[in-house]
Amino acid sequence: MNYRHAYHAGNFADVLKHTVLFALLEALQAKPAPYCFVDTHAGSGSYALDSVEAGKTGEYRDGIGRLLSLVPLPQDAAIDTPLPPLLRRWLDMLLALPGNDGQLRRYPGSPLLAAQMMRADDAAQLCELHEEEAARLRSLFHHDARVHVHHRDGYEALKALLPPRQKRGLVLIDPPYEAQEGEYQAIQAALKLALQRWPGAIYAVWYPIKLRSQVQPFLRWLGKCEAKRVLRAELLVHPDDSPLRLNGSGMAVLNAPWQLDQALREPLRAMAQRLSQQTPAEWRLDWLREEGAAPPTPPSRRA
Numbered sequence: 001m002n003y004r005h006a007y008h009a010g011n012f013a014d015v016l017k018h019t020v021l022f023a024l025l026e027a028l029q030a031k032p033a034p035y036c037f038v039d040t041h042a043g044s045g046s047y048a049l050d051s052v053e054a055g056k057t058g059e060y061r062d063g064i065g066r067l068l069s070l071v072p073l074p075q076d077a078a079i080d081t082p083l084p085p086l087l088r089r090w091l092d093m094l095l096a097l098p099g100n101d102g103q104l105r106r107y108p109g110s111p112l113l114a115a116q117m118m119r120a121d122d123a124a125q126l127c128e129l130h131e132e133e134a135a136r137l138r139s140l141f142h143h144d145a146r147v148h149v150h151h152r153d154g155y156e157a158l159k160a161l162l163p164p165r166q167k168r169g170l171v172l173i174d175p176p177y178e179a180q181e182g183e184y185q186a187i188q189a190a191l192k193l194a195l196q197r198w199p200g201a202i203y204a205v206w207y208p209i210k211l212r213s214q215v216q217p218f219l220r221w222l223g224k225c226e227a228k229r230v231l232r233a234e235l236l237v238h239p240d241d242s243p244l245r246l247n248g249s250g251m252a253v254l255n256a257p258w259q260l261d262q263a264l265r266e267p268l269r270a271m272a273q274r275l276s277q278q279t280p281a282e283w284r285l286d287w288l289r290e291e292g293a294a295p296p297t298p299p300s301r302r303a
Contacts, residue, residue, distance in 0.1 A: 004133075005176075009047035010060030010107040012275045015067060015250040016235045017114055017174065017206045019267050020251040022090040024202060025117045027257035034121040036169035037114045039160055040154025040190070041176065042126040045111040046135035049104060061108060062237075067091060068104055068275045081273075084266040093117075110172055111137065115147055122146060125161050127154035155190045164196040171198075174206040184218040188225075191254070195226045203227070203254040205261055209247050212240040219252070222288050227254035229290040233264055235271055236282040252288065261285055 003094045008014070028035045049060055066089060067083070083091070093116060099106050103264055106117070111126050118124060124147045128134040132150040141147040158171070171194060177183045187205060194203065207215055208228055236248030253260060272281040 004053065004130075005043045005109065006047050006051055006053035007057045008059050009054060009109065010049060011057075012059075012063040012235065012237055012271075013135075013206075013207070013208070013246065015271060015275065016065045016233065016249055016268075017251060018108075018110065019087060019090060019271070020204065020233055020253065020264065021110055021113060021172065022093075022117075023086060023260060023263045023267075024204060024253065024257065025114060026086075026089075027118070027260065027263075028168060028170060028202075029117065033168055033267075034119070034123070036122070036164040036166040037118065037124040038158070038164070038169065038171040039110055039114070039124070040124045040158065040171070042111045042128045042133075042137055042149075042154075043109045044128075044133045045109045045126075045140045046136075047107045047109065049107055056185040062277065064094075064104065064107060064167045068095075068273075069169045073292065081266075081270060084270055085269045086263060087270060106302050110174065111147070112140065115141065115144060118146055120146070122150065123164065123166060125164065126150065126156075127152055127157045127161075129153050155186055158190055158194050158197075162194055163201075167200070167279070169198070170202045170204065172204050172206075177208055178265065181214055188218070188221055190224065195254070199226070201255065202257065205252045205254075207250050207252065209234065209236060209240050209249055211246065214243075215250070219288060222252055222254070225289065227289060229256055230254050230288040231256040231261055231290075232269060232284065232286055232288050234282075234284040235268065235275070236284075237275055237277045238279070248282075250284075261287070 095102050097108055114124055126137060127150045127184045128137050138149045141149060173187055175183055207217055229252045232250060234248060234250035238247035268283040268285055272283045275281055
């Protein structure tokens with residue numbers, strides 16, 4: 001309950017999370033049937049990058065600021081390819097949001113990104129436990145009948161919200177991890193229930209990487225869970241050997257759409273090139289669970 005995303009909006013972890021989310025929403029839009037987007041930890045939905053909170057950390061400068069060339073890249077950055085089309089489409093949408101008008105003033109959280117892409121018959125169920133954040137979220141979408149905001153615990157809400165009326169959909173689980181390793185137990189319990197109630201949905205889980213040993217048990221569990229397939233996408237800007245900082249983050253996608261790995265490969269490569277800090281960034285894209293898939297691969301450095 002102490003976590004406020006306004007301090008971290010647009011950082012390198014958000015860039016990874018929202019690139020994957022954008023790819024998933026595009027995959028859902030490839031079919032005409034309506035879908036439902038469920039966000040268990042929605043936040044306030046939109047973040048001013050000139051706010052006091054964003055100014056205190058400046059994290060967006062080494063994230064979205066690098067992709068939009070608002071911040072000079074390191075002199076030794078080996079940029080050998082232009083931005084892939086998927087990244088360019090996401091950035092174009094971001095800059096076209098009301099209030100931005102071609103310049104980066106506000107960074108959209110996952111709810112606003114999803115709502116911007118939704119069609120008339122799609123729907124969103126957004127959960128936020130923090131009272132002030134939930135109030136901002138409700139204000140942001142008060143005019144949008146497609147979007148429903150719930151001031152409640154997202155894990156518990158899944159029992160009531162799943163399955164929705166729409167047969168297709170995506171559940172995003174993006175908690176603040178204030179409970180440290182205990183958060184993974186809550187995620188596993190939520191996913192186990194959700195997969196029983198809505199087995200055909202896509203589930204995307206964001207996770208932080210500080211020490212690799214902290215996240216490894218969760219990744220092993222994903223490899224044995226009830227989903228048909230699980231894709232992992234990770235981006236590390238520091239070695240995963242220190243508990244004192246956020247070294248990287250990952251997205252685990254359960255029931256990943258067909259060819260999602262192909263859609264994300266070049267964007268991940270481009271992110272690693274542009275978001276490297278003191279050392280070359282590393283990225284990883286592999287299947288934790290899929291029949292006939294190759295075993296997980298080691299991380300890839302800049303290529």
